Amino acid sequence: MPSATRPPAAPDTLRATPGFAGFVLAVLVLIATVALVVTAWHAARENELRSAQAEFHASTEEIVELLQQRLVNYELTIRGGAALFASVARPSPSEWQAYVDGLSLAQRFPAMTGLGYAAYVSRYGMQQLQIDTRDAGRGLLTIWPRGERERYGPILYLEPRTAENLSAVGFDMYSEPARRAAMVAAMHEAMPRMSSRVKLVQDLDPKAGGFLLYVPVFPGGIAPSTVVQRESAITGWVYAPIRAKRFVEVALAPIKRSVTFRLFDVTEGGRELVYGDPNYREGDAAAFHETTTVRAYGRQWRFDFASGPLDDAVPGLAPLRTALIVGLLSSLLLFGIVWSLAHTELRAQRLAARMxxxxxxxxxxxxxxxxxxxxxxxxxxxxxxxxxxxxxxxxxxxxxxxxxxxxxxxxxxxxxxxxxxxxxxxxxxxxxxxxxxxxxxxxxxxxxxxxxxxxxxGDLVPERLDLSRMAGEIIADLRTAEPHRPVTVDIAPTLVATADPAMVRSLLLNLLGNAWKFTRDREQAFIAFGQHDDGETFYVQDNGIGFDQAYVDKLFRPFQRLHDDAQFAGEGIGLATVKRIVERHGGTITATGEAGKGAVFAFTLRLPT
The missing domain is CATH 1.10.287 (Helix Hairpins)
Structure with a gap:
């Protein structure tokens, strides 16, 4: 009996063997889906990173542009003062005060502590300058730091007359190397030049930093052609002391930025900090870094930019992580389903003989x-x-x-x-x-x-239609009905389409009639009928009353009106009719507009030609 019952079991065993392929398939499905999910997540992540980095780069360019534009505004202001000094021998203190007061520096350029003038005199010229100052009734001009030097560049005027600015009058800027380098460069090159980072005389805080922008003053406003002649002809410099921190804050006030940066002066090959955001992130603390070097009035400035942390700089990564987790869970779920199916298949094969x-x-x-x-x-x-x-x-x-x-x-x-x-x-x-x-x-x-x-x-009876001629006839009828209206109409030539003539005439009559009606209040009404460059989209444009784009969905609904019936009569059925005609021709219609600035209706007719 045992030998008689064993042979029938062999077929079941043979049938069960192929069922193991289902378990192999489940493993392959798990590997494939996980690989697909990870690949898709990685591609989306890279795309988000590229987009965020492009936005970060655009922000850095905007920051540099705003700072450079602010410096240009300073230059123009200082050049105006230089022009005043070039036109006269030397303005009186009251004239200079009136000029600076008219500039409203505190409101327009709060980073500038003032606008001043420094004379360029020799050792012998300094004695005469002090005599002239005393004779003019302005008291004794005290020059500091003390000591005899071949050349002097003392501050004579500095407005507005705050306590800090008054304390700076008499300071010989030519005696200080950083200031002298900028003053000499401006004199030799006859161009505005900027100093390196210095401590402004007005600032009591030793950590406060700033820089000065100099414009040389030549008699008549014309610089001689050679350096030697310029050294002989120059009378002084109009300059502006600028606080670095306030300069950055004011220049970047119009934008809301998440990018932090540090600004270094690298003109002499070193690295001198001009400005630094207190929350600047170094190394891996920031998602993106970028370095930009620019020339600014004879100085070489280097910007080190840093974004926020990765999650802040690329907010789209958080949803992607969620999507990755969901994808992996889905892969496991699919694996479990396939594994269960494989197990079910194995059981089904064992029962196949009986079922x-x-x-x-x-x-x-x-x-x-x-x-x-x-x-x-x-x-x-x-x-x-x-x-x-x-x-x-x-x-x-x-x-x-x-x-x-x-x-x-x-x-x-x-x-x-x-x-x-x-x-x-x-x-x-x-x-x-x-x-x-x-x-x-x-x-x-x-x-x-x-x-x-x-x-x-109605049934469609398509024909080859001359839409330009048809539109011209409709406009002619509208002009006949209202001959007193001066409306400029531009109809593109050779506009053709294959469509039902009666329906298309109704379509154009509604669109052109609406354009005619809603330009009624325009002194120079304009209507255009033409075709886009794609060769299949037609449009009707006007400069009439227009509509709010937020309500565009209501335009094509029957009996929906966006304008007062007392001002513009109608049943509210025209555009609904237009939409059905276009859809019956297999096309689409869109509307764009702005209240008070006109509207554009674009449609296609896609019947086979």
Whole structure:
């Protein structure tokens, strides 16, 4: 008996063996889906990083541009003062004060502590300068630091006259190497030049830093051609002391920035800090770093930019991490499903011998069910199409049948007005007038329904149409109706399309008629009909009253109006008719506009040519 029962078990074993391929497939599915999810996540992450880095780069360029533009504004202000000194021998203190007060430095350039003038004199010229100052009644001019030098560059004027600025008058800037280097460069090159980072005389804080911008002053405002001649001709410099921190804050106030930076002066090959954000991030603390070097009035400035941390600089990474986790969980879920299916397949193979007939019957039932389902879908589709046709027929019938009682209301109202008007008081006649107006309005709405019904019910008879000629005829009719209106109309030539002529004429009549109507209040009304460069999109443009783009979805709904009926009459059905005509031709229509600035309607007609 044992030998008789073992042979039948072999087929089950043989059938079960292929089931292990399902488990292999489950592992392959897990590997493939995980690889796909990780690859997609990595590609999306790289794209987010590139986008964020591009935005970071644009922000750095904007910061550099704003700072350079601010320096240009300083230069122009200082050049104005230099022009004043070049035009006269030397302005009086009151003239210089009036000039600087007119500039409103505190409001326009709060980073500038003042606007001053430093004379360029020799050792012998300094004695005469002190005598002239005393004779002019301005007291004794004290020059500091003390000591005899071949050349001096003392501050004579510095406005506004704050306590800090008054304390700086008499300071010989030519005695200080950093200032002297900028003053000599400005003199030799006859150009505005900037100093390296210095401690301003006005600042008591030793950590406060700034720089000075010098413009040389030559008699008549014309610099000689050679360096030697310039040294002989120069009378001094108009300059501005600028606080570095305040300069950056004011220049970058118009923008909201997340980028931090440090600014170094690297002109002499070293690295001198001019300005640094207190929250500047170094190394891996920032997601992105960038270095930019620019020339600024003879100085070499290097900007070291840093973004925020990775999550702040690239906010799109957090959703991507969530998507990665969800993707990996989905991969595990899919793996579990495939593994379960493989296990089910193995069990099914072991039961196949006993359930083959049942499986065939089940397969037959599934096939029959699919066929039944397809038949039911086809039946539901046919019923839906029939329901749509019945709905269109119903709308047409209702619109048509409602006109008879409206005509009766209009007729009896007219009779009542003609025969019994003397009997009615003003209130009664007002009510009667409102009844007639309401009936007329309802008649217009019914006519709109009929138009929509005709568009939906009519058959398309496509022809090759000359849209330019058709638009010209419509405009001619509009001009005839309102000959007093001077409207400029630009119709592009040779606009052709394959479409139903009656429907397309209705389409153009609605669009051009709307453009004509809504440009009524324009002194120089303009309407254009043309075609985009793609060769298939037509457009109607006007400079009329326009509309708010937020309500564009309401334009193509029946009886939806965005403008007052008392100002612009209509049923609110024209654009709905246009949309149905375009859709029946397989095209699309869009509208763009701005209140008070006109509108553009673009449409396509995609019937085969």
């Amino acid at each position: 083959s007939l049942a499986a065939r019957r089940s397969e037959a039932r599934v096939v029959a069910l699919n066929r039944s389902l397809e038949a039911r879908v086809e039946t539901r589709t046919r019923e839906l199409s029939e329901a749509n046709r019945e709905l269109e027929t119903f709308a047409y019938s209702v619109s048509h049948d409602l006109r008879a009682p409206l005509r009766a209301i209009e007729g009896f109202s007219r009779v009542l007005d003609d025969r019994y008007a003397p009997v009615l008081d003003d209130t009664g006649r007002g009510y009667l007038e409102r009844v007639r107006n309401a009936a007329a309005r309802m008649s217009e709405l019914i006519e709109g329904l009929l138009k929509l019904s005709r568009v939906a019910r």
